Amino acid sequence: MLRGLRKIHYKWKCCTSGSLSLSRSLHVDSPPQKPTLHSSYVHGTSSVSLLPLTVSQALDSVTQRWPEREALVFVEDGVRKTFAQFHQDVDRLAAGLLALGLKPGDRVGVWGPSSYEWILSQFATAKAGMILVSLNPAYQMKELEFTLKQVQCKAVICPSSFKTQKFCEILRKLCPEIDTSPKCHIQSSRLPDLRMVIVMDSVQPGMLHFHEAMEAGESGHHKELMDLQSKFTFDDPINIQFTSGTTGNPKGACLSHHNIVNNAYFAGLRLGYDWRPEVRACIAVPLYHCFGSVLGGMCMAVHGITLVFPSKGYDSHANLKAIQNERCTFVYGTPTMHTDMLNQRDLHKFDFSSVEGGLMGASPCPPEILRRLKTDMNMKEISVVYGTTENSPVTFLGFPLDSDELKLNTVGCIMPHTEAKVVDHVTGVTVPLGASGELLIRGSCVMLQYWKDEAKTREAIGIDGWYRTGDIASLNSKGYCAIEGRIKDLIIRGGENIYPAEIEQFLFKHPKVKEVQVVGVRDERLGEQVCACITLKDGQNCTPEEIQSFCKGQISYFKIPHYVMFVDSFPLTASGKIKKMTLKENMEKQLGLH
16 A cells, blocks of 8 residues: 655656556656566556546646746747746637638648747647648658648648748649639649648738638637537547658558647656656757657646747757756757757856756767766756657656666666567567567557558557557566667678667767768678768768777677768658668669669
8 A cells, every 4th residue: 555645755666567656756756676577578557547638628727727837938939928828829729720611620730840830730729629730841842742632631830931941832832723712712633622821920822821810710719619628539639740751651640639648748757747846848859740749749738847949940059048048957859969069169158057857869879978968968867768659659768867877778668558568570479588579569659540541550550459660679677678770670691680770879889970870781692781871070080990990899790880881961851860771772872782
């Protein structure tokens, strides 16, 4: 029996069995203490219930609790909103969308960089029962046409332009009918479902201005909005997030209220958002990714944290200014983003005394970066996160006070109400503890479907509810997960299975290496050879022989790169993920292996 739950310094910790128990901790939840797993299966059991809330109900609750607390700060635009102000704007835009003729269930695409209008659209569509379609701002016409057709988008909300991307121009090329159609009744031959374009920042012929959408709702539409709330359920679809499509066309992962509300809720609990007196999170990651919209936007709506957006596009110097001037306590980013901040020449001039921790995901963290974040930016509590868009996104998350060894070698511990197992990807049999295999996930985080694509959905989710991640992983005895690569990236050299991520993580330790990607290239005798593609840190020179010598005696001989290629950059998808197949083909061409 649990007793004495009287003070906030009593915290839940993950037990050796995967369940939660009570422990005293002055700072954060504690990681598992004793190894007890005996097979590659772990279950994040919890005595904390899942929340039965829609997105709007979560925002309503947090607004009632902290109406005058700052919810959002967009530094570049000078926008500051309390929860009460944000809530009022959400209601206005939601009623406006209904007044413009959009209905519950309609898909609304939001296309652009992080802005107040973006996150306002996220919550307003949720309030009106519409489905937000997160569109990558880097999409060009062909990619945009495919995604809008795939989900039958009725409306697109976007800025007129950002940097070199001309959003309205692209839409006009795709739908020349915009200029001659009524603003809310576009009739397009290429996009037959599209009815309107709402522009965030300027007046455009044939398109609505965002202000018009905000002012369109009348009292009857506000009443309609309130009446609708009792008709929505937390299992309704709320968001379509497109996968990056490294092979073939992107797929639309359809997430429910239940998916994203609870993913944000339990992620925030693990990070200590429920007991910290104030959390001000610097959000460098974009809102069109789950990292930004769920771990950022939804954590705001569930835990009442303040989100600080330093700039519309990624700017490491703007991040440093925002951390100092806005007194940020948490910093969200990828290892590359954190590295960029640390490499700013005037880093020492900034005040990081407010910083408590950070959240890091998307790729391995070099040990030197982890050390410098603590010493140079006061980031004492860093948590490593792993997930996929299809899992809302978080499935494994480190505890802020995990050891450096766990932070460097794993992606954290299983999330509550989530199961994971590692299986032989051919037979489906669970592998022994510590062995490598495909990582499968089951639980409240798993998406509803790939939007209207039953075949792809069945490929990804079995009749038993397990989602196949396609990632090669292993579990340790405490239930922490190590990601070793993608099944499709597996290199088979003379019968030896080689996981590129293992070699990449080792080569990250080389003092001259900035980024590295390992691919398998053709070899007549062995089938494939290991090829390391490396970008060097500024001002560094290196030779292939130096890299190979660094490996000798440290990793198995067959894992040592046979080819070492120095590159300036890597081919990327529209979502910023590295196209390994394209990189492989490029290297084979350069090496004359075709």
